[in-house]
Amino acid sequence: MSEKNEFVYITIADAIEQQILNNTLRTGDKLPSLRMLCDQYGVSQNTALSAYYRLESKMLIEPRPQSGYYVQYTASRIPRVPELSRPSAIASFGLNELLVSQVYDNLGEGASLALATPANALLPVARLNKALLLATRELNGSGVAYDKVEGNERLRRQIARWALPMRPGLSHQDVITTSGCLNALSYCLMAVTERGDTVAMESPVSFGMLQLAEALGLKVLELPTHPASGVDLNAFEAALENGSAKASLLMSNFSNPLGSCMSDENKKAAVALSCQYNVPLIENDVSADIYFGPTRPRSCKSYDESGIVLWCGSVSKTLAPGYRVGWVAPGRFRENVLRMKLYHHISGTAITQEAIGSFLETGRYERHLKQLRHILNGNMNRYSRAISDYFPEGTRASRPQGGSVLWVELPGEIDTAVLHRKALARNISFAPGRIFTLQNQYQSCMRLNYGLIWSEQTESQLKTLGELACAF
Structure with missing residues (x-):
């Protein structure tokens, strides 16, 4: 434009x-x-x-x-946005694994309010099936042979092409494919940290990233974060300046679970601070293609001239969650990340990578995204109205400009872990707030997935949730 x-x-x-x-x-x-x-x-x-x-x-x-x-x-039907989070400045362990496992119980059973994945009905399944069939015909050995450690070349070329508007000069040789974005984040953390190190992250933050950090023996320093503008840069600089953080892991565009999006100015500043203190910045950019404005927001990688940013993405939130196709452009840490992949994975799944590469190549991905963005934007508005109509007075909710998740803050006396148990009895699941932190906070919060088909059933689930919350 x-x-x-x-x-x-x-x-x-x-x-x-x-x-x-x-x-x-x-x-x-x-x-x-x-x-x-x-x-x-x-x-x-x-x-x-x-x-x-x-x-x-x-x-x-x-x-x-x-x-x-x-x-x-209608002014009265728009929930107020939650305020800046205020986590402790002490790095910690302590994820509630039981609650996490209850949320993951929905995995593989279709879309739910609990998981940040799109409903199958929103995905171009028939076209992906054709791409898979074509991949078996075009790949050497019909896809049964190992691929290069770097990953499928067709896919890597398309990722570099897709990233061109925000990162001119990115080459397919800069890209390494992975089994989804979490796998990419894992390789990056292993490449730039050692057990016992501290990683700075937003708070609240995806429980998948918290689980990963704990599995790698890392401590997490949670940083104050605003539901609209993202991580507090003063706290970010303090963590880098005093040497407490050996790496940072940020979701600069439509974070999970807040849906926040850092401004271009703040992204540029975060990269500059990372360079100044020589602290690697791992960027989870998995939701950036689901934007509700006219253009895709830029990534931190856009401002990276020294290779300090390890840029990670995937199609798990937009196109094919089960294909487990992701990637990373690790900058100056390429050899370390490639070595981690070789040690832990050797090679990716050639057929699914070839299929996604073909899908990107034909332009079908952008046509699919336009429709998906439109649907999710409408869903986000409907969820906000439902929260205003059915949830207790004083409930707050984030107002994301992209992505597929909404952060809801109920009045303080309501414990969403207890609410979750009551909702499960009604066959309704959501993600309780306390699994998005390693600290004792967010007990009255929840994350809702609006990547569903809006229907009477969806509205009924939200209404039931609201009624259960009002009964506290």
């Missing part, structure tokens, strides 16, 4: 926003169709769609299938 078109779509969106906020356009009013908006402003359909996406991201309008866009803004 050109700078002129970018300015035009913001102007259109701002004009409609003002009419909504001053009640000229009221809740439930239908907005002009995309074609009418194009005619009114003399713009392309992409520009008109970007304007509506901007309004969706602010929870002002909503799409309705086969009908169009409608005003959905």
Whole structure:
């Protein structure tokens, strides 16, 4: 999108926003169709769609299938955003493994509120099946032979191409494939730390990353993090300056579970601080392709000139969770990461990597992502309204601009571990807040997955959760 078109779509969106906020356009009013908006402003359909996406991201309008866009803004139905987290400044162990195992009990049984994976119905399964069949025909030995340690070349070339807008100059030789993003993070941590070292992370943070750190014998220093803007840079610098952190692990774009997104300025500053104190920055960028605005947010890797950032990603949150296809561009640590992969894995699964490489090559991935983003943005708005309608008064919720998870903070007297047990009795699962920390905090919080097909059943589950919480 050109700078002129970018300015035009913001102007259109701002004009409609003002009419909504001053009640000229009221809740439930239908907005002009995309074609009418194009005619009114003399713009392309992409520009008109970007304007509506901007309004969706602010929870002002909503799409309705086969009908169009409608005003959905009601000030009383938008939960307040939680405040900056305040974890202890002492690194620790102590993950609640029982709660984690209960959440993982849903693995393999389809999408649920508990797991941050998209519903199968949102994925292009038929096209992926065709890509798999083609891979068996094109691969040497039909895919039964070992691939290179670096991974499938076709996939690595497509990852480098996909990353071009945010990281010019990235070569396929800079990329190593892995079995999903968590596997990439594992290789990175093993490459840059030793047992007993401390890793700085956001708080709250994905329980998968906490489990990984504990399995590797690492301590975790949890950093204050805001649900909108991400990690607190003052705390980040303090951890690097005093030498307590030997590495950092950040999810700069649409973090799990908060959904926060660091500004470009903060990402650039985080990379500069990592260089200044010579502390590797491992970046989990697995959710960045699910953005609700007009463009993909840049990664920390975009600002990395010295190779201090180890950039990790996968298609597990967007395309094919079960394929376990991920990657890392480890910068100056390439040889160490490659050695870890050789020791622990030797080679990846050639067939699934070839299939994903082919899918990226044909342009199908971007077409799929456009539809997925649209659906998830609408879901996020629906979840927010349901939380306002059904959950206890005073409940707060994050307002992510991408990704597929929502962080909910209930009134303080409600223990979500207890709530989880009651919900399981109703065949409803979510991720309790205390599994996103190694400390004694977030007892009244939960993470919800909105990567589902919105239906009466989905709304009914949220309503039941709210009723159970209100009964405390």
